[in-house]
Amino acid sequence: MEMLNTEMLQMMRDPLGAPIHPTIVQVLLVATFVLHIFFVTLAVGASCFALWAFWRGSEWQRRLARVAARLAPNAVGLGVVTGIAPLLFVQTIYDPLWYAANTLAGFWSTLFIFVVMGGYSLAYLFYLKGSPQGKLLWASGLSLALLLLAGWIMHVLANTALYPEYWREWYAPNREPDTRGIIFHAYNLPRVTFLLLVSSVLSLGVTLMLFAWYFRQRDDADREYLTQVGQLGKRLALVAAPLLWVTGMMWAFTQGRQFGLHIIMALVFTLMALLLREGFRNLDPLTGGVRALGIWLLSLLGIGTVREVIRATSVARFNYRVADYPFVWDWASVLVFALTSIVGMSVIAYLALVLYDSGKGEVRPWVEKLGRISIGMLGAWLALFILLGLRLYL
């Protein structure tokens, strides 16, 4: 049976191979997942806070709830954009796992995009038309429910992929094919609580501290309000850190144990909880935002690496190793990928810097110069893209 699973995984790989060395793809997969999980958990955290504060928050909390309601759809948008990147990479080196999981949960993976669209649209509607008087609070509640469902579907897909030994049984229980794809075959409650719920408290906490850090520099800054926001952010992060440890331990001793990874996971999560607690304890709530973000992103990198080690350990049981994935350097693809990344990142850096500067009052001349250069590069890149397309078509 094991032999059969091994052959199945080898044969389901893309016969053309990866266009670059698979280990590079694996590193990019983890790195982009960190950004993805940060934004989606921020969306969940901001949604929860807006809902709670509009419902029963005090004056300043409602003022902040308006910001959170605005943040939620933006964070979903960024979560979707940063989700496409790990999607690309996971499909490149783990295609047998990804497509099998998507088939086995076909009903949900088809519904997924509509769930995300619904979650986004309702969050946007609430930001646009909701009010502290409770108008459209239902939209915010439903949006949160849809976002949680989206996270749950993602979680089931990621977990189904970890157990190739059950795929045939799940696809055809008692040899009767079940093509509905409606059953949630694999999940781990501590893992999803850790990744989706507890992490959302930390992502929100860190972002509130960043908010206080950023707006305190303005001349018209309301320092009392900003201090309250920063303190709330710090308190949320400090409450979430031990919860992350507890759920991390539960994840380690359930799923981790299945793959013999419990000791290493317990160690990583203990160190992470200590880093978070010590890192946040002495932070000034008004000026510590950037450090808080750094500490949380570092922890997320650890979490992303643990996820990857679990997957690699699972498939190693069937002799499937990313480093062995066939590949041919496809220099044209690498060139287009590199160009797109450079142009895209410089445009994004420009937009972020303009937003940052305009919040403070004046856009620095070098930022304007960067803008001209990156827009020029974007034009050149578009022209190249269209010319390349025409050349291949004609």
Ligand code: HEM
């Ligand atoms: C179109 C939108 C989205 C895309 C393309 C996307 C893509 C992905 C991909 C490819 C992974 C797996 C990465 C890997 O296996 O290494 C992932 C994981 C995950 N995503 Fe998304 N995602 C999207 C939206 C969302 C939303 C809206 C949420 C929740 C609010 C979410 C929550 C999660 C979670 C919790 C995981 C980790 C699951 C686990 O490991 O248990 N995603 N996403």
